[in-house]
């Protein structure tokens with residue numbers, strides 16, 4: 638029996654349509670700061686611009702040259718923080734090497750942090766689902782995907798592979814908030830397969846193509862593959878050996894067309910939520 642597909646592409650379209658209705662009332666305007674000309678970032682930024690258009694959100698791209706200094710970037714962020722026209726913005730990562738990224742993220746007003754990377758927004762997530770106001774977009778997209786497919790989380794064994802601040806750690810917290818039993822694995826985990834083979838739900842965000850093979854999962858597992866890896870042939874693959882794992886899984890997300898589009902859709906959801914909270918603040 639092969640697995641059902643968690644179709645992130647189709648679901649993201651639905652989220653964007655829903656967003657369009659909400660955006661009409663709120664008039665959000667977002668900005669995307671891009672420093673330098675990383676080709677992968679250019680693709681992501683174009684996707685974000687296209688999704689904004691679909692959702693009826695005005696988006697402004699601010700392109701800065703590679704040689705921009707940390708001070709100049711902080712100054713730009715400061716301007717956006719104080720610009721009433723801008724309801725949310727992101728700084729496209731990774732930044733060129735001469736930047737110190739933690740200080741750049743710290744400079745973003747949490748109310749406008751639609752990537753959800755700011756410590757204040759990450760910290761609020763610890764409290765409970767009601768405080769996940771501006772969650773990081775990838776984990777938020779995964780949660781939405783699991784909800785839409787009615788995948789039960791409470792009481793389930795969930796194994797997360799990867800413990801980055803933008804995917805592995807926050808998704809682990811969001812799952813704990815929903816009463817899963819969560820195991821977070823990473824590069825230093827001994828015997829990865831011993832953990833993954835216990836999972837009812839397996840979320841993989843390691844950036845290692847072929848990391849999860851068919852013999853590492855149990856029958857009926859729900860697999861969410863977050864990895865995006867470009868092979869030498871130019872092909873984009875996830876971290877999960879799709880053909881093998883789908884034979885045993887009940888659900889699996891493809892790459893591309895799974896978590897990627899859901900991430901962009903969640904960024905849009907955050908953009909609307911940020912605009913809404915600001916309009917409530919204003920009316921007080």
Ligand code: NAD
Pocket residue numbers: 775798799800801802803804805822823824825826829842843844845848863864865866896897898900901
């Ligand atoms: P990262 O490089 O910051 O973290 C990688 C994590 O994987 C670390 O916790 C590391 O310990 C773990 N890891 C690495 N090798 C491992 C191994 N052999 N066994 C077990 N754990 C291992 O990565 P990230 O930013 O969290 O991204 C992870 C992957 O997800 C990348 O491929 C990235 O491109 C992709 N990604 C996709 C989206 C999306 O929208 N689909 C968004 C963000 C990241």
